Amino acid sequence: MNVYLFSTVLGLAGLFSMAVLGLSHGHSPGAHSHAPGAHSGSAGHAHSGLHLPRGGRHPGTRGAWLSTLASPRVLLSLLLGFGLSGLLLTGLPLHLPEVLTLPLSAAGSVAFEGLLILPYWNALMRFQSRPARSLGSAVMSRAEAVTDFDRAGSGLVRLEFDGEIRQLLATLERSEQAQGVQVRRGDTVRVEAIDEQLSACTVSSVV
Structure with a gap:
């Protein structure tokens, strides 16, 4: 079993298990807003002690991004996208060298997560979290x-x-x-x- 097939099987099995067991904890990108000032009383009452670094980015933005990337759901999605992209590239009669197949597969994994898995997962979580009406x-x-x-x-x-x-x-x-x-x-x-x-x-x- 090559690395691409292994990644595909592992990623698919993990995502399927999470979907069935409902183990997502809302770590998908876009699920929660962590924008600076989101919890302030009003737009005109920002914390006076808050100093943004040059460029206007909050110091916690990078940490939130890393936390999102470390989400099991995201990692499994990237793993599945990497495996599928690698299998597709190696299956085509292009005879690409491995030095090109690896980065292209990595790029494919990002596109797979953002364009396919993320929208579907968010819709699934919204459906599961919808309260049942009496x-x-x-x-x-x-x-x-x-x-x-x-x-x-x-x-x-x-x-x-x-x-x-x-x-x-x-x-x-x-x-x-x-x-x-x-x-x-x-x-x-x-x-x-x-x-x-x-x-x-x-x-x-x-x-």
Whole structure:
């Protein structure tokens, strides 16, 4: 097994394990902002004791960059990019000398990380960190009657929640039941209250 194949296998296995186990700790570039003054009270209240060196760069910028580079996710991504680039270059009928293949593979690893892995990884982390909403947050949303409501004002409704279609046992508000309001299949109703444990809700015909 040559160095390029070994790098590819190791990088791919490591990234796959991190994605499955959720071991990323947000060290990917662009995940967190460390810009100077980001935590100040306002733009006009910078710390008076802060003195930037010539060129305007904060002393911690280099340390943050090195910390990012040392991230396991970034190292594995660069390793995978290096291996894939090397396999591609050695597989082409170019007969490049090793003294050129190595730096070109290194450049390919940087492009692989920045153009492919980083955008995908950030999207994956945003999806994993999205908080799950409870069904109770669907109150005041619209639903569609799946069945005609019976004389007791009960029936089935369906609503779209978090990209899924949910069916709930629905009861018409008592005030509307007293008024003789009829809900027919296909009517649009408004969810007034939800019992998540029973997967039931109270609805009204007011939309």
